[in-house]
Amino acid sequence: MYAILDIETTGGQYNEEGITEIAIYKFDGHEIVDQFSSLVNPEIPIQPFVVKLTGINNAMLHSAPKFFEVAKRIIEITEGCIIVAHNAVFDYRILRTEFRRLGYTFEAQTLCTVELAKVLMPEQESHSLGKLVRSLGIPIADRHRASGDAMATVKLFKMLLDKDLEKVIVKGLIQTEVIKGIAPKLLDIVESLPSRTGVYYIHREDGQLIYIGKSKNIKKRVNQHFTGTTTKCKKIQREVFTVTFEETGTELIALLKESEEIKVNQPVYNRSQRKTIFPWGLYAEKNPDGYLQLLIKKIDARKPELASFPSFLEAKNFLFKTTTDYGLCPKINGLDESTAACFSYAVKTCDGACVGEVSPETYNLRVKEFIDKTQFENKSLVLIDRGRNVNERSAVLIEEGVYKGYAFYDLNYQIRNIEILRKIIVPMQDNRDSRMIIQNHIRKSRNVKILEF
Numbered sequence: 001m002y003a004i005l006d007i008e009t010t011g012g013q014y015n016e017e018g019i020t021e022i023a024i025y026k027f028d029g030h031e032i033v034d035q036f037s038s039l040v041n042p043e044i045p046i047q048p049f050v051v052k053l054t055g056i057n058n059a060m061l062h063s064a065p066k067f068f069e070v071a072k073r074i075i076e077i078t079e080g081c082i083i084v085a086h087n088a089v090f091d092y093r094i095l096r097t098e099f100r101r102l103g104y105t106f107e108a109q110t111l112c113t114v115e116l117a118k119v120l121m122p123e124q125e126s127h128s129l130g131k132l133v134r135s136l137g138i139p140i141a142d143r144h145r146a147s148g149d150a151m152a153t154v155k156l157f158k159m160l161l162d163k164d165l166e167k168v169i170v171k172g173l174i175q176t177e178v179i180k181g182i183a184p185k186l187l188d189i190v191e192s193l194p195s196r197t198g199v200y201y202i203h204r205e206d207g208q209l210i211y212i213g214k215s216k217n218i219k220k221r222v223n224q225h226f227t228g229t230t231t232k233c234k235k236i237q238r239e240v241f242t243v244t245f246e247e248t249g250t251e252l253i254a255l256l257k258e259s260e261e262i263k264v265n266q267p268v269y270n271r272s273q274r275k276t277i278f279p280w281g282l283y284a285e286k287n288p289d290g291y292l293q294l295l296i297k298k299i300d301a302r303k304p305e306l307a308s309f310p311s312f313l314e315a316k317n318f319l320f321k322t323t324t325d326y327g328l329c330p331k332i333n334g335l336d337e338s339t340a341a342c343f344s345y346a347v348k349t350c351d352g353a354c355v356g357e358v359s360p361e362t363y364n365l366r367v368k369e370f371i372d373k374t375q376f377e378n379k380s381l382v383l384i385d386r387g388r389n390v391n392e393r394s395a396v397l398i399e400e401g402v403y404k405g406y407a408f409y410d411l412n413y414q415i416r417n418i419e420i421l422r423k424i425i426v427p428m429q430d431n432r433d434s435r436m437i438i439q440n441h442i443r444k445s446r447n448v449k450i451l452e453f
Contacts, residue, residue, distance in 0.1 A: 001026065001027070001033075001080060001081045001082070002026070002029070002081055002082050002157070003024050003025070003027075003077060003078040003081035004026075004027050004150055004153050004154050005023060005024040005025070005084070005091060005146075005150055006146045006147075006153060007022050007085075007090075007095065008021040008022075008050075008144070008145065008146050009050070009094055010044055010045065010046045010050060011046065011049065016044075017094060018044050019040045019067060020046060020050075020054070020061060021038070021039050021056060021145065021146040022036075022040060022074070023036070023146035024074065025151065026077055026078075027084075029161065029170070029173075030245075034077055036073055037146060037150075038064070038065060038070050039061055040067055041062070041063075041067075042061065042067075043066060045058060046058055054144045055144070056145075067098050071098075071099065071102060074095075075106075081108065082110065082111055082172075082173060083108045084110070084111045084113060084153065084157055085112065085113065086113045086129045086153050086156070087112060088111060092108070111169070113156055113160065114127050116157075116160045117132060117156070121163065123423075124423070129152060129153065130143060132156065133155070135420075136159065137420040138155045138159070140152040159424065161246075162246070163426050165260065165261055165264050165426070166265060167261075170201070170244050174207040189242060189243050190222055190223045190226060193222055193243060194218055194219060194245070194247065195217050196217070197247065197250065197251055197254055198214070198215070198254055199254050199257045200218050200221070200222055200244070200245040201243065201246075202240050202243050203240070203241055203243070204239050210239055210240075210268050211268075212262050212265065212270055214248075214255060214258040215254070216254075218245050225237070247388045249386050249408075250394055252383070252394075253396070256434055256438075257406075259433045259437060260429060263429070278310055278432070278433065279298060279299055279308075280297070280299065280309045280314075281300070281305030281306075281308045281309070282307040283295050283297055283303060283305055284306055284367060289360065290364075291329075291353055292363070292364045293333055294367065295333070296312065296315045305436075306374060306375065307436070307439055308432070308436040319333060319335065322370060323335060326366045327366055328350075328363075328366060328367065328370075329342060329345075329353040330343070330344050331350075332353055332354060340355070341355045342354045375439075376401055376442075378400055380398060380399045380452065380453050381397075381452055382395050382451045382453065383395065383396040383442070384448070384449040384451065386447065387409075388408060391410060392408050393408070393409055394407070394408050395407050395408075395425075397421060397422070398438070402430045403428060403430040403438060404430070405426045405427040405428040406426055407425040407426065409424065418453060
């Protein structure tokens, strides 16, 4: 659990400042579960430059609660949490100073979003909160007020969690849980998970990832691991300490994250998924008569395939549908073993390419139409779909045929500027698996909106 906070102060000499406003959002890694915000009477004057910066003046604070009146609430909302702030050293020092004045020692682990952003977003010109959120298109209200800055930090932190492919932040949280002695049972773990689409991460006690998976129903899938009787399931049941997860809204992003993060983290029980997950491919080759035929073959890394599939049956079903949809010949595509005309010619659904009644040039135009529609080679696209909640959308970015990554954005911030989209995406590797995942999704999904630019 994280307590994401921002503090405004009076300014003045080091360790003599007083708090004028504090805002805290308790964040479980997915959503805000509690919040607290209040002006605070510091009982000392505010420096003039601070008044100009924040808009908070001495008159506004005259009837505000003093720090000792809000101290109990601050302890309650931050208890058991890692403190997260933009320039956490400052906010944590101020908080400890105020508690020390009351004779209380306040201690907590901290995370600084400035330092995290420098590691996970090194390409940014500035890592100050104002410039960073503006560059990333994060909406911010009430700049230099505690509530507005803390909410912007929440949104920034969510983006940093997405970009942390090695799960360093989450592993640190788990290690904190170990120190506190929390070891939930399997049933408790399952009950804490959502019945929604996303990626789940099974951890050992030291935070180490031992398995990564994706599902349309995370709770149901993890429960299958915990009740399974296979050798792998039994090993997972013995070694699991906790399960973390990330909702993705769409199965496409869940598939892309799972594929990428298995390659990055190489969990011990994901061995079978480190290789390609699509062993069957669809290829276009000219036959001796000059007709382009679509053929299903085992994936050959030396040749580019038009599409790939996890099973031969799925590939064959797709080829049947494509042959029908584009008016192609089943015999030319190897789906009809007739020695003369194919059966489809007899029932008037094939126009006779198999018996030479259609020229290769005319027939091949239909094959090329299929190829053009299914390939995004050299195209620049944004695939827009639903997000993790009703106020959000997801975007998958492809530039000149190369998969760049994905992003989530608020509905009140429409993707119009490709430069901002490049900054907020979680960068991913372009490889055979990612391209095939995207192509398969485009073929199957009716919800995805494709924008070319």
